[in-house]
Amino acid sequence: xxxxxxxxxxxxxxxxxxxxxxxxxxxxxxxxxxxxxxxxxxxxxxxxxxxxxxxxxxxxxxxxxxxxxxxxxxxxxxxxxxxxxxxxxxxxxxxxxxxxxxxxxxxxxxxxxxxxxxxxxxxxxxxxxxxxxxxxxxxxxxxxxxxxxxxxxxxxxxxxxxxxxxxxxxxxxxxxxxxxxxxxxxxxxxxxxxxxxxxxxxxxxxxxxxxxxxxxxxxxxxxxxxxxxxxxxxxxxxxxxxxxxxxxxxxxxxxxxxxxxxxxxxxxxxxxxxxxxxxxxxxxxxxxxxxxxxxxxxxxxxxxxxxxxxxxxxxxxxx
Amino acid sequence: xxxxxxxxxxxxxxxxxxxxxxxxxxxxxxxxxxxxxxxxxxxxxxxxxxxxxxxxxxxxxxxxxxxxxxxxxxxxxxxxxxxxxxxxxxxxxxxxxxxxxxxxxxxxxxxxxxxxxxxxxxxxxxxxxxxxxxxxxxxxxxxxxxxxxxxxxxxxxxxxxxxxxxxxxxxxxxxxxxxxxxxxxxxxxxxxxxxxxxxxxxxxxxxxxxxxxxxxxxxxxxxxxxxxxxxxxxxxxxxxxxxxxxxxxxxxxxxxxxxxxxxxxxxxxxxxxxxxxxxxxxxxxxxxxxxxxxxxxxxxxxxxxxxxxxxxxxxxxxxxxxxxxxxxxxxxxxxxxxxxxxxxxxxxxxxxxxxxxxxxxxxxxxxxxxxxxxxxxxxxxxxxxxxxxxxxxxxxxxxxxxxxxxxxxxxxxxxxxxxxxxxxxxxxxxxxxxxxxxxxxxxxxxxxxxxxxxxxxxxxxxxxxxxxxxxxxxxxxxxxxxxxxxxxxxxxxxxxxxxxxxxxxxxxxxxxxxxxxxxxxxxxxxxxxxxxxxxxxxxxxxxxxxxxxxxxxxxxxxxxxxxxxxxxxxxxxxxxxxxxxxxxxxxxxxxxxxxxxxxxxxxxxxxxxxxxxxxxxxxxxxxxxxxxxxxxxxxxxxxxxxxxxxx
Numbered sequence: 023x024x025x026x027x028x029x030x031x032x033x034x035x036x037x038x039x040x041x042x043x044x045x046x047x048x049x050x051x052x053x054x055x056x057x058x059x060x061x062x063x064x065x066x067x068x069x070x071x072x073x074x075x076x077x078x079x080x081x082x083x084x085x086x087x088x089x090x091x092x093x094x095x096x097x098x099x100x101x102x103x104x105x106x107x108x109x110x111x112x113x114x115x116x117x118x119x120x121x122x123x124x125x126x127x128x129x130x131x132x133x134x135x136x137x138x139x140x141x142x143x144x145x146x147x148x149x150x151x152x153x154x155x156x157x158x159x160x161x162x163x164x165x166x167x168x169x170x171x172x173x174x175x176x177x178x179x180x181x182x183x184x185x186x187x188x189x190x191x192x193x194x195x196x197x198x199x200x201x202x203x204x205x206x207x208x209x210x211x212x213x214x215x216x217x218x219x220x221x222x223x224x225x226x227x228x229x230x231x232x233x234x235x236x237x238x239x240x241x242x243x244x245x246x247x248x249x250x251x252x253x254x255x256x257x258x259x260x261x262x263x264x265x266x267x268x269x270x271x272x273x274x275x276x277x278x279x280x281x282x283x284x285x286x287x288x289x290x291x292x293x294x295x296x297x298x299x300x301x302x303x304x305x306x307x308x309x310x311x312x313x314x315x316x317x318x319x320x321x322x323x324x325x326x327x328x329x330x331x332x333x334x335x336x337x338x339x340x341x
Numbered sequence: 342x343x344x345x346x347x348x349x350x351x352x353x354x355x356x357x358x359x360x361x362x363x364x365x366x367x368x369x370x371x372x373x374x375x376x377x378x379x380x381x382x383x384x385x386x387x388x389x390x391x392x393x394x395x396x397x398x399x400x401x402x403x404x405x406x407x408x409x410x411x412x413x414x415x416x417x418x419x420x421x422x423x424x425x426x427x428x429x430x431x432x433x434x435x436x437x438x439x440x441x442x443x444x445x446x447x448x449x450x451x452x453x454x455x456x457x458x459x460x461x462x463x464x465x466x467x468x469x470x471x472x473x474x475x476x477x478x479x480x481x482x483x484x485x486x487x488x489x490x491x492x493x494x495x496x497x498x499x500x501x502x503x504x505x506x507x508x509x510x511x512x513x514x515x516x517x518x519x520x521x522x523x524x525x526x527x528x529x530x531x532x533x534x535x536x537x538x539x540x541x542x543x544x545x546x547x548x549x550x551x552x553x554x555x556x557x558x559x560x561x562x563x564x565x566x567x568x569x570x571x572x573x574x575x576x577x578x579x580x581x582x583x584x585x586x587x588x589x590x591x592x593x594x595x596x597x598x599x600x601x602x603x604x605x606x607x608x609x610x611x612x613x614x615x616x617x618x619x620x621x622x623x624x625x626x627x628x629x630x631x632x633x634x635x636x637x638x639x640x641x642x643x644x645x646x647x648x649x650x651x652x653x654x655x656x657x658x659x660x661x662x663x664x665x666x667x668x669x670x671x672x673x674x675x676x677x678x679x680x681x682x683x684x685x686x687x688x689x690x691x692x693x694x695x696x697x698x699x700x701x702x703x704x705x706x707x708x709x710x711x712x713x714x715x716x717x718x719x720x721x722x723x724x725x726x727x728x729x730x731x732x733x734x735x736x737x738x739x740x741x742x743x744x745x746x747x748x749x750x751x752x753x754x755x756x757x758x759x760x761x762x763x764x765x766x767x768x769x770x771x772x773x774x775x776x777x778x779x780x781x782x783x784x785x786x787x788x789x790x791x792x793x794x795x796x797x798x799x800x801x802x803x804x805x806x807x808x809x810x811x812x813x814x815x816x817x818x819x820x821x822x823x824x825x826x827x828x829x830x831x832x833x834x835x836x837x838x839x840x841x842x843x844x845x846x847x848x849x850x851x852x853x854x855x856x857x858x859x860x861x862x863x864x865x866x867x868x869x870x871x872x873x874x875x876x877x878x879x880x881x882x883x884x885x886x887x888x889x890x891x892x893x894x895x896x897x898x899x900x901x902x903x904x905x906x907x908x909x910x911x912x913x914x915x916x917x918x919x920x921x922x923x924x925x926x927x928x929x930x931x932x933x934x935x936x937x938x939x940x941x942x943x944x945x946x947x948x949x950x951x952x953x954x955x956x957x958x959x960x961x962x963x964x965x966x967x968x969x970x971x972x973x974x975x976x977x978x979x980x981x982x983x984x985x986x987x988x
Contacts, residue, residue, distance in 0.1 A: 062450050069454045073461040078526050080425070081658055083860045084464040084473055090519035091480060092457060094512025102508065140491040155493050188508070189487045190450070 037180065037197055046114045048198045050107050050183065055196045057100055063191035066096060096191055103194035106141065106187045110134050110156075114178055114202030119331070120170055121296070126204040127165040128178045134158055139187045145179045170206045173292065173335045178202040207296055207331040208289065214297035217276055217309075240264040275308035275320050292334050299330045313337060350449050351495030352392050357486030358449055358456075359389050362440065364479045365456040368463035368472075369433045372426075377414060384437040399441055408438045429462045446490060456483050468659070470855045481505045518891065522884075525864040543622040543786055544770050548585050549592035550730050550739075553749040557725055559786040561620075563772055564628060565856070567781035568615040573630070575774055577668050579792065579804060580628040580784060582771035584647040588760075590686040591735055593753060593768050596647075603644050604677050606801060608634055610669035618856055619660045625651045628771060628784075630666040631804075637665040647767075648802065661861035672801020679796055682765035690736040690757065697761030705797055708762045712755055713810045720744055721751070723812030748808045748815075752791040755807035765796035769804070773815070779850045790815075915967040915976055918983040922960055929988055939965060953988045960986060 040054065059067065070092040077085035115129035132143070134156045142150035145166050154162045170176055184195040240253055243263035253264045278298050283291045295311065302309040303322065310320040311330050316337075318330055350358075363385055370378040384407070391398060398404075411434035412422070419427035436455045443449055460479040464472060484505035489497035543563055545552055564580075585593035612634040619627060627642060629650045638644060639662045641653050652660070685694075696715070700708045719740075727746045730738045736757045739750050746754075752768050759766035773790035775782035792806040808815050858866075876883045923933065926946055933942040943961030947954035960982050966975030 065450070065454055066457075069457055073458065076461065077464075080465065081863065082464045082468065083862050084468050084476070085461050086523070086525075086862075087473060087516060087520050087859070088461040088464065088476055088480075090516040090523065091477070091509075091512055093519060094515035095480065095484065095508060097515050098508040098511040101511070140493065153493055187488075187491050188504070189484060190491065 038199065046201050047111065048200055049109060049111045050196045050198065052104075052108055055104055055107050055194060057104060057192050057194045060186060060190060060193045063096070063193075066092070066191050070096070095189070099189045099191045100194075102188045103185055103192045106138055106185045107183060107194055107196055109136075110138060110141070110183065112181065112183075112198045112200060114200035116202070117204040119205040119207060119328075119335070121207045122170050122173050122209045124170060125167045126170050126176055126206065127167050128202055128204060130164050130166055130178075130181060130200065130202075131161050132156055132164065133161040140185055141187075142184045144182050144184075150184070168204070170204075173206050173208040173289075173337075174339055175336075176204045176206050178204070205332060205335055207335045208292040210297035210300050211290070211293040212297075214294050214301070217278065217298040217301060274305075275310075276302060277310040277312055277320065278302075279312040280314055281312070288338070292337055296331060296334050299327060299334070303327045349444060350446055350490070353495060353497040354486055354489040354492075355392050355443070355449070356389060357482070357489055357497040357501075358443075358452060359385050359440065361456050361479065361482035361486050362436065362452065362459075364482050365459040365463075366433055366437070368466050368475070369429060369459065372466060373430065377418070380411065380414065381434050381437050384441050388440045388443065398444060404438060404441050407441070408435060411435070411438060425465055429465060432462070433459060449490070453483055453487055468860050470852070470859065473859075477509060481509055484508055514895075520862070521867070521870065522888070525862070525867045543620075544582050544624075544626075544789060546583070546624075547592045547594045548749050548753065548768060548770060548791060550727070550735060550746075550750055550753075553789055553791060554725055554727065554747050556786045556789040557747070561786050563622075563784050563786050563788070564617050564619040565781055565783050566615050566617050566630075566775065568613060570614060571611075572615075572782075573613055573668050577631075578774050578782075579631055579668075579790075579806075580772040580775075581631055581649070581769060582628050583626055583769075584649050584794075585768040585770065586647070586681045587684060588686060588753070588757065590689050590733070593756075596681055603646050604648070604672055604674035604801065606632065606635060606648075606670045606672045606674070608667035608670055610667050612637065612665040612667055614663075614665050616661060616663040618861055619656055619662065621657050621659055623655050623657050625653075625655050627652050627656070627660075627662060629664055631668045632666060632670050634665040634667050639664050659856055659860050661863065661866065670801075671799075674801070675798075677796075677801075679765040682767050682796060683760050683763070685757070685760050690734045692734075693736045693740055693754070693757055694761045696740070697758045700762045705764045705795070708764050709759065709795055709797075709805055712758045712762070713805070713807060715740075715758075716751065716755065716807050717810040721746070721811045723747065723751075723808065723815060746811075748791045751807040751811055752793050755793045755805070759793070759795055767794050768792075769794050781850075913968070915964055915979055918979050919960075919964045919968070922964075922983050922986060925986060925988060926957075950988055953986075956982065956986055956988075 070089055073085060073092065074089040076082070077089055111133045113131045113133065115131065117126050117128045120126045130143070132138075132141075132154055135158055137158065138154070138156040141154045141156075143152045143154055143164050143166070144150040145168055151166060152162075152164045154164065156162050166178065166181060168176065168179060178200050181198045181200065182195060183198065184193060186193055240256065241264065243252060243265050257263050276298075278295050280291060280295070283294060286294065295313075299309065299311070303324075303326075306322060308320045308322045309326075309330070311318040311333060313333060316333055318326075318333060363382075366381070366385075370381060373381065387399075399407075412431065415422060415427055415431045415434060419430065421427045422431050432455070436452065436459060439448070439452055439455070443452060456479070460476050460483070463476065463479075466472075481502060482505075485501040486497060488501045488505060489495075492501075543556070566580075583595055586596045587594040613630060615630065617628060627650045632648055633639075633644060633650055638650070642650055642662070643653070644650055650664075652662075697708075697712070700711045703711060721744050724745045725747060727750060728743045730743070730750075732738050736754050739746050739754055749768075756766040756768050768791055770789070770791045772784045772788045773792075774788050775784040790808070792804060792808065794802045795805055797803055871884065874883075874887060876887065919939070926932075929950065931942075931946045931949055933939075937945075939961050943957050947957045950957070960979065963975045963979040963982060966972040967979050
């Protein structure tokens with residue numbers, strides 16, 4: 023069954039008003055939980071009616087009683103399903119930044135003071151990402167995957183929680199709007215030209231820097247050193263971890279300049295700059311960014327990379 | 342949201358489903374022949390075995406063949422696929438076959454619904470009150486297996502059965518409320534295909550020597566009666582049933598032609614109000630105490646020309662009827678065709694005819710008296726093991742040879758004599774007496790009785806009981822005290838089994854309550870109950886007020902429970918004393934800060950009030966010991982220290 027677009031929009035607006043995204047923690051309250059019978063529930067109701075008709079026709083008092091017992095069971099299922107969601111607490115965590123086109127994974131933790139059964143968790147109308155059972159004091163850590171297409175901040179869409187517990191007669195569901203967002207970097211350009219060939223500013227710096235090309239010796243391993251440079255053969259011999267050091271013939275530092283990339287539109291420029299930032303970090307070059315209204319000085323390392331990518335992601339936005 | 346649970350059915354819930362089906366089918370299987378039951382049962386075992394072995398389900402053609410065989414058996418046994426018994430057996434058979442193609446949750450859902458249906462259909466078999474308990478057990482098994490499908494680990498354990506039982510308890514208030522308040526209809530919505538396979542029990546359609554002797558040995562309940570207000574004396578408790586008018590020389594038959602109008606009569610006694618809960622006997626007649634009060638016929642009944650109360654439908658379910666009766670009456674109709682009541686076989690019984698013709702000169706009441714005198718004074722005895730009367734002249738044999746008989750012998754012989762003497766007479770069968778239990782009367786098959794009615798000018802049909810002159814005790818004391826050969830009576834009917842009888846009577850009271858309030862709860866009973874609550878109509882404001890009141894009550898209980906749960910636990914003794922201590926200190930602007938523990942606060946308070954430092958320290962130490970180490974001595978110390986503490 024397809025709902026018309028305008029109705030769907032109305033519905034979403036109404037939901038958003040009812041479930042304001044106020045904080046990163048939400049407890050499901052009774053006025054935010056919805057209940058409808060499932061198709062099995064309707065079939066069960068029809069069967070109850072059949073038993074009742076039989077009871078009336080054959081004037082069997084106990085069959086009346088049994089039909090009413092079935093109604094009572096339906097009612098009890100409804101309450102159990104409702105209680106299964108009531109008071110459930112959701113906390114959104116900070117997701118890791120991703121590049122546009124990748125899937126962002128929002129961490130959401132479910133906590134409860136009491137036992138919960140078979141709660142399906144998902145974003146929007148998509149397939150449930152997890153079926154959750156919570157056995158306090160333990161909670162449940164779920165990752166809500168959300169596809170990304172645009173750089174910038176991605177808000178966590180409304181999370182749908184649904185349960186057909188205990189007897190599949192009722193579908194009980196609720197929405198949680200958690201204030202959580204994921205930073206989405208621009209998609210790095212796939213076949214970007216090498217930043218070294220662009221003839222852009224090769225700014226000064228030391229004549230030689232530690233690079234990849236010629237082996238120059240070993241030094242003791244320090245925390246944070248790349249694992250691929252550990253001299254494993256050595257380590258096997260003398261029980262100490264050493265790092266292989268190389269000398270690079272070139273000492274390089276690049277400033278990637280927005281204004282130099284003429285002939286490309288804004289998003290393409292951001293894509294290329296993102297690709298260069300990744301490549302330069304990979305090559306352990308020093309690099310900086312020059313964006314309209316924002317400059318990042320020459321540096322290298324993961325923190326600098328994140329700063330650069332963040333600047334690219336949020337280019338043009340107020341944040 | 343799409344479900345993320347797997348669609349196939351894990352093994353343990355499948356076993357749970359088979360178990361639930363087995364329970365639901367059992368009452369039906371017990372109705373079938375053993376070989377038939379085995380054939381129906383086989384798919385359950387088969388499917389479980391396949392699941393156990395992890396094997397594939399049988400081929401489609403095999404399943405279809407199996408289904409066809411089962412349908413064929415039902416057709417052969419019942420000649421129909423519809424109707425009550427045939428339809429239910431067909432359903433039960435197909436339900437079992439359906440299990441052979443159950444591999445998905447969807448199939449299992451269908452079976453779950455059918456299991457509910459099969460459980461409710463079991464009430465067609467019996468409505469005894471353990472049946473409801475049994476149905477509840479079935480429902481628990483069905484719900485438990487249904488619950489287990491929601492489990493992520495695909496298990497089914499005792500927990501699920503416990504939780505399912507809880508759900509049943511929660512369903513109970515809804516069920517009771519609906520049971521008593523749901524409007525009951527007084528008749529079927531439509532007529533179902535007839536199914537009169539139920540055996541006829543109780544009084545028979547005809548009366549021949551020996552037919553009542555069999556009944557006297559049957560101590561099952563025929564009906565129960567409870568009187569509102571006065572109850573007639575025991576010797577007036579004649580429960581009138583079928584009327585036998587045609588005599589073929591051996592047996593007495595009812596006449597089928599009932600086209601004549603009902604004779605009118607007037608009451609000579611006050612009307613007794615009572616209701617009868619009649620056990621099903623699959624015939625139309627009802628049993629009424631003598632004659633229904635003129636103009637007070639129960640709904641759905643009519644009075645035949647023989648003054649017999651009949652129901653418009655055969656009594657195939659336990660039936661409760663409210664009536665008014667008179668025990669003394671006078672016919673006001675004089676224009677009654679009495680030819681059938683003077684009928685005699687063309688020949689036979691010459692001695693009896695001769696005897697009766699000897700009284701022909703007397704006025705009719707004197708002829709009646711003469712016949713009774715004859716029975717009283719010629720050594721007749723009342724016995725269960727009367728000799729068989731194999732000859733042609735059964736009346737002669739009884740009156741002049743054997744002189745031993747039971748009520749059917751004497752009533753038959755008396756009516757014969759009356760007719761031979763020219764007095765219109767007929768045999769009436771029914772029950773006499775009954776056993777008092779709590780506030781009602783139990784009438785058993787063993788109380789079955791036959792008596793006579795004679796037509797006297799100016800009075801119309803009047804009862805004459807020839808047995809009363811042969812064995813007066815039968816009327817006043819019941820069968821056990823009056824009959825010879827009582828050792829053949831069921832043990833419980835004999836006089837010496839008093840203690841056992843006591844238990845049985847108490848049990849019967851329970852069963853009767855069940856029948857009266859649960860089985861017999863119908864439109865009439867409902868109105869009666871509503872009447873007691875002051876509701877005279879289903880659509881009345883009073884009923885709405887009751888419903889509203891009940892709803893408010895439930896909400897109040899719910900809100901109360903909610904508040905209780907929300908509130909913190911009541912502080913214990915040590916805590917109460919400590920709070921008192923804090924209140925005293927609060928007067929001096931010493932209030933514990935958020936997150937400040939008792940020790941820290943006590944230290945701060947002691948610094949602020951050096952004069953009280955020792956007392957404050959003692960109290961806080963005692964409090965900590967009493968509350969967190971459950972130290973009884975410290976508790977006593979606290980009780981001693983806090984009240985006099987006035988900083």
